[in-house]
Amino acid sequence: MKLLEERILREGQVRPGNVLKVDCFLNHQLDVELLDQIGQEFYRIFGQDGITKILTIEASGIAIACMTARHFGVPVVFAKKAKSKNIDGEVYTSVVHSYTYGKDYNITLAKKFLSPRDKVLIVDDFLANGKAMRGLLDVCNQAGVTVGGIGICIEKGFQPGGAELRAAGYKLASLAIVDHMDDTSLTFRQQ
Numbered sequence: 793m794k795l796l797e798e799r800i801l802r803e804g805q806v807r808p809g810n811v812l813k814v815d816c817f818l819n820h821q822l823d824v825e826l827l828d829q830i831g832q833e834f835y836r837i838f839g840q841d842g843i844t845k846i847l848t849i850e851a852s853g854i855a856i857a858c859m860t861a862r863h864f865g866v867p868v869v870f871a872k873k874a875k876s877k878n879i880d881g882e883v884y885t886s887v888v889h890s891y892t893y894g895k896d897y898n899i900t901l902a903k904k905f906l907s908p909r910d911k912v913l914i915v916d917d918f919l920a921n922g923k924a925m926r927g928l929l930d931v932c933n934q935a936g937v938t939v940g941g942i943g944i945c946i947e948k949g950f951q952p953g954g955a956e957l958r959a960a961g962y963k964l965a966s967l968a969i970v971d972h973m974d975d976t977s978l979t980f981r982q983q
């Protein structure tokens with residue numbers, strides 16, 4: 793997606809540990825017009841796939857999911873990064889290793905918000921090693937939902953998450969794939 797790539801080139805900052813900072817428009821301050829165009833692009837790609845819910849993980853995924861859901865006309869449900877354990881059996885849980893914080897955390901999602909009749913589109917801001925996505929897919933598996941697709945804003949193509957998900961057969965669309973980045977340059981995969 794040209795618009796997103798241009799924004800990354802203009803305002804993205806490469807930080808130590810292969811972290812791309814895009815807090816001017818995606819992770820802290822939000823460019824709602826850009827998010828709307830991202831949602832529209834996901835609708836162009838997945839709009840005919842019978843999606844009944846948009847699924848994401850808090851916090852950065854929520855805005856993207858909401859703007860995407862406007863185009864699909866379906867609800868958003870997001871996994872919570874909860875500290876509590878599953879004590880009453882009313883929630884699905886999974887463990888995710890955080891790329892940016894370097895530690896494990898639990899995610900939870902109330903069982904009542906996903907049913908086997910659902911076909912979900914999972915969206916997130918970044919795809920790196922694929923751990924966050926694995927957690928969401930684990931929840932989908934527990935709920936018995938169909939995963940209709942995965943929509944990512946920025947995939948870091950030099951990390952293995954994207955290749956693994958494609959090899960596993962998921963319909964994965966990444967709107968910008970960064971193949972290389974360092975302090976002085978950043979290149980995108982031609983799609």
Ligand code: 5GP
Binds near residue numbers: 814889918919
């Ligand atoms: P993964 O689980 O695929 O290794 O990492 C994806 C998650 O980590 C995303 O939900 C995102 O919040 C965070 N993340 C991974 N890499 C980056 C990055 O380069 N920049 C930012 N801002 N977040 C990242």
